[in-house]
Amino acid sequence: MHREENMSISDYSHTIVQYDSKSYRINGNQVFLNSAAIHYFRMPREEWREVLVKAKLAGMNCVDTYFAWNVHEPDEGNWTFEGDNDCGAFLDLCAELGLWVIARPGPYICAEWDFGGFPWWLNNKEDVVFRSYNKPYLDYVDRYFDAIIPIISERQVANGGTVILVQVENEYGYLADDEKASDYMLHLRDGLIKRGIEVPLITCVGGAEGTIEGANFWSNADQHYENLRNKQPDTPKIVTEFWTGWFEHWGAMSATQKTAALYERRTLEVLRAGYSGISHYMFFGGTNFGNYGGRTVGASDIFMVTSYDYDAPLNEYGRVTEKYSVAKKLAYFVKAIEGLLLNSMEGVSIDSLTSVSKGFTVRYRELGNQRIWFVESGKDERETAYLTLANGNTIPVTVKPGAITPVLERMEIAPNVRLTCNTYLLCNEEIEGIHTLIIAADNGERSWVEIDTEQSIQLLGLRPQLMKLSADGKRLTLDNYHFEEPQVISLSIGDKHFQLVFVNGEMTNNTWRLEDHTGIRWALGYLDMDISGDGSIKVTLGRSGNGVLHLGKWDTKAVATTGISPYVHLETPEISMLTSLAVVLSPTEGGISGETPIGFSELGQPYGHILYTCDFENDEDEERTVVIPAVQDIIRVYVNGREQQLIREVGASCVLLKLQPNQTNRLQLLVQNMGRLNFSPFLGEIKGIAGTIFLDGGTVDLREHWQYENKNIHLGQVSKVEPGTAIHRTFTLKDQDRAILVGAMIDKLSINGIQIEVKGYQDGVSFLTLDISSYIRDGVNEIELCYIESPIDRLELIAYHSKNQLNGWHMQDADLLDRVEDQNGEFLGGPVWHTLQFTRPELPEDVHAKLKLRLTGMSKGIIKLNGIDLGRYWQIGPQEDYKIPMAWLQDMNKVELFDEEGRNPLRVRLLYDLQSSERWTYI
Structure with missing residues (x-):
């Protein structure tokens, strides 16, 4: 494929939005862009106005938003731009409120969003190479651009909207330098121009001819500024993503290390360096509803939690935080000294x-x-x-x-x-x-x-x-x-x-600058707020002084009462249990069968759970191992109806099974799609399980027994070895012709003297799964690599023989199963559906309540509200509470929990957040 001839750079000129080396100019006026990163697809439409107005009140004059392809085309050819997905209405609301817009349509957006924004079904297309100058891939991208770009183009400043900048792709510099990226990036650039984009085009982390490059960072503002100035001396310097906080993943600590005091310091470092714009990523993070949380690189199991709170100035519920006060103070300061700062x-x-x-x-x-x-x-x-x-x-x-x-x-x-x-x-x-x-x-x-x-x-x-x-x-x-x-x-x-x-x-x-079409006003103290549809802002921000709003005690059949408890204690919920995994499932009950397991996309199932079942004959052995060479999600392993293992370390796995001797045994693997890679050179991994599974393998922890200058080194410990130093060790194989290396690796690796190419981000450690079968030999093998800055959590060798295939599998959507009793009516443990019905609470008009679900005592699964998928849960932290949007409540509501371990929900509670008694009234 050959890229079309470049469009003239003169095509980028624009009369309303101009720029020089100092700043952007809009309608001839210098503007410091204080931009709030807010994603319309991470909250209900009913919350857009509240979040945008709070951003405006904090001094933000611009909004930065991605556009998520997988939200707008969830199934191939099924486009949705209505309701919560009406991105055009979001842009119109920004215009109504007088907020400029930086539009970032991708097609790749990262954003810790499933598949980086690509729709799941695109992974089934033959010959598609993601994020590359690849015709099959670009044909789909062009079709996506045909749908999304006109929505943005119609709302550019020249057309009466407020879109002032449009971004080409996203962070491509992590994959390739500008020269290697040129054909791909310029195809996207030209595609935007052809579809009517006239405002200046920008990039971040990597550039393209005719675009303005920005930098993404939290610290080292001077270094990033110098890099941009050396690369593009005649353009304004903007922080396209200034990371106000960080994302969280299951099983990690809360990502609250970027304190408000540090946020203030880092912002001043940006101003000191000379930048003329900051996009606060995120200003409001929101929620990964609908299982849209992604997965990133760095370890085997960095799966995003359902909350995308991001420790941002506005929290997941749209409440102001300490960082909000910092952002507002700095934004007001910038506005007060704007001319001096920019020049x-x-x-x-x-x-x-x-x-x-x-x-x-x-x-x-x-x-x-x-x-x-x-x-x-x-x-x-x-x-x-x-x-x-x-x-x-x-x-x-x-x-x-x-x-x-x-x-x-x-x-x-x-x-x-x-x-x-x-x-x-x-x-x-x-x-x-x-x-x-x-x-x-x-x-x-x-x-x-x-x-x-x-x-x-x-x-x-x-x-x-x-x-x-x-x-x-x-x-x-x-x-x-x-x-x-x-x-x-x-x-x-x-x-x-x-x-x-x-x-x-x-x-x-509590000092507020209010600007709308009627002019500029200032207010000191608490105010009431009335944001009317004509764009004017009449504000009263205040605290009701009534303390915490209390909910009464609910059960599945009773309506809410006026008790004094701040939460709903589910003492007698109605429980509908999922099929016990002890039940033998027949292919006639649904699903499909095949010789080997099949992944989510290949089965046509975007998210949720799949149950993989295989029966096999066992001899007198009471214990055997099973090797799963390709593992991309968390797996619960059941043998004969009872859970035996939880596979958390993905990539590849070898687990021990306890079996019944001399009879048929049933192996079942319950897999939840925990999110597709959103940031990786390896986008498009197969979710669930795919490919052959093998019996009787073995595993070796390769972090031990490395040699360097007669020293024994353990990679799981801190060692005094210079990173990049060559180290080596041996391992022995017997009657095994297949081997997988899984864990943290760097780009220099050899086995038995043969160099192996390790793909990934340049000059960085990556979590990888490498099939090294063609390099091994029976007996002693030698492996050499460059020392990685320790400690690392995992570097493992999994070996097996190809003759020990485990064939004959049945795959079924586990979320759709009904309870089936075994022959004795015994429930042996396993997934369960829990349901709770409750009425919409009646609240005083001056109370702006926010509702959340606290899943104390539960295990892992999914949450639904009135049939809407609210996302995944996993009670290993750091997330404890799950947002229940008030906009999605009906007069009578049903909460459903799919719990993988079938735990009792008696300690599950519905709570109002702590600010539910404070008045921020929006009309």
Whole structure:
């Protein structure tokens, strides 16, 4: 296949959205893009307005969203753009609220979303090579673009919408450099242009001719900025994904390591480096409803939890967090100094301009004589640094340990009026004809502010307690404590009135900039909110003071009462149990049969559970092993109806079976699709089990007994060996002609002196499964690899003989099975369906409740609400609660749990979240 001739770069020009090396310009105005990453497909449509308005109130002027192909074409040819999937309506709502949009249509989006956004059925297509210049693949991509791009194109700024940038693919630089990626990326670029995209095109992590590249990161802002500047010196630098938190996966710790304090510091590092835009990924994460949580690389079983809370500024339920306050404060600060920030350059003459207290460091950006200083602390507690400037002024600057505080030096806030300030400036604009400065410092802190001008300063009203006015009246210096109550200082300079409003940390959180088609307004304190359909915002944000809203006690038949319990205790739920796995299933009961197991996609089943069954004759052995060479999901192993193993380490597996001697034994494997790879060079893995399974294999932990300079090295331990050093060991095989290497590997590996190509991300450790059968020999074998930075969890050799095939399998959708008693009426354990019915609770109008399900005591499975798939659960942490969208409730509701172990749901509870008594009323 040959790519079509490149389209002219001039085709990218746009009259409304322009750019230079400093910034984007929209309608001729420089704009710092503060973008909120929000995915419409991770929440009900009814929640869009609430989340978007909260983003706007936090100072976000833009929304960044992916478009998920698998959401819009869940089955081939079945397109859905209605209801929760109406992405056009989402873009229209952004426009109504005055929010610009960065559109990211993929086709690959990553996003910790199943298959990176590709539809499951695409994995069944012959000759498709994902994310490549491959005609069969691109034919499907072009068809997807035909459906999705017109929706975006119609809503570009030139067409009355607010789409200002469109992204080409996503993070392709992790797979290949720009030269190797060129044919593929330019096919996608040209495909966007041909379908009407006129706004500038961007990329992230990897570029393409005629596009603007951004960077994705959390730290090392300077390094990423330098890379972008060297690559594209004439384009604005934007953080296309600034990772506000991180995703979580089953069996890991909560991903809450990126604290609000770190978030503030990292944001200031971005501003200090000179970026002209930040996309806060995520600003609101939402939920992986419908089993859409993905799987990523790094270990064998990194499967996403159902929550995509991401520890973001807005949590999974759309509630504000501590990070929301940080994002809002920084966004307001950026808006207040936007012109200076976007036009300033990195300063270089530090020594001639300033000196600072020991234990602190400084950097600055400057525009003429105006500067923004960034004072960084190396102390272990909050201290006051003293910054002496070239003009002799010594400014006290309060900095928390390891934090950064911004300082403004002689910033021109009006013609010939300059502000020097040692803390955050939140507002710098006219409010009802008065030029207003809102100056914020944390609770208990002081601020130092100086205004100098060419004319005399006249104080109006009450004089500040601590102030100094120069003899000529042209310099006013204020030393101010920030109380709980805002303090207002009024003054005039010439015929222009100014007011300085000093707020503390608590009041900063409740300071709001409201902008709509009626103009700009500011409010301090709690407000009521009424967002009407005409785009105006009338807000009242407040707390009802009623404490936690309580739900009454429910059971399956009773309606909600007005008790005092904060949750619903399911004491007598109606239980409908799934088929006991002890029951012998006949192929006539459903499903299909074959010599070998078949995976999910091949069976036409996107998600859920598949039960694999095989009967085999056993001799006098009471124990034998079974080898599953291709394992991509968690497997429960049953023998003769009883669970014996839980296979959690995927890739390949060898497990011990306890059997009945001298009779037929039944092996059953219950597999849940835990999510397809969303970030990997190996997209398109077979979910479930596919291929031949073998009896009588063996396994060796290859982390042990490595040799280096007569030293014995264990890869599961920390060793003093330089990464990349060659190490070796031996292993012995007897009567085994097949072998699989599974675990953490790097790109240099040889067996018996033969080099083996290890594919993956360049210069990185990958979790891989390698068939090394063609390299092994009977007897002693030698393996050599480069030392990997230890410890690693797994490097295992699984060996078996090809003659020991286990054939004759039956596959059935386990989610659809009904209970069947065995001949004695005994339930031996296994999956169970639980159902609970409850009425929609009646709530006061001023209560904005959020509902969640806490699955205490359950094992692993899926949740449904009124037939809607809410996603997977697994009670190994870190997720404990599961979102129940209020928008999806009916007058009478049914919750269904498919529990793999059949555990009793008596401790399962429905709860309101802690903020359910706080009023954020949306109309």
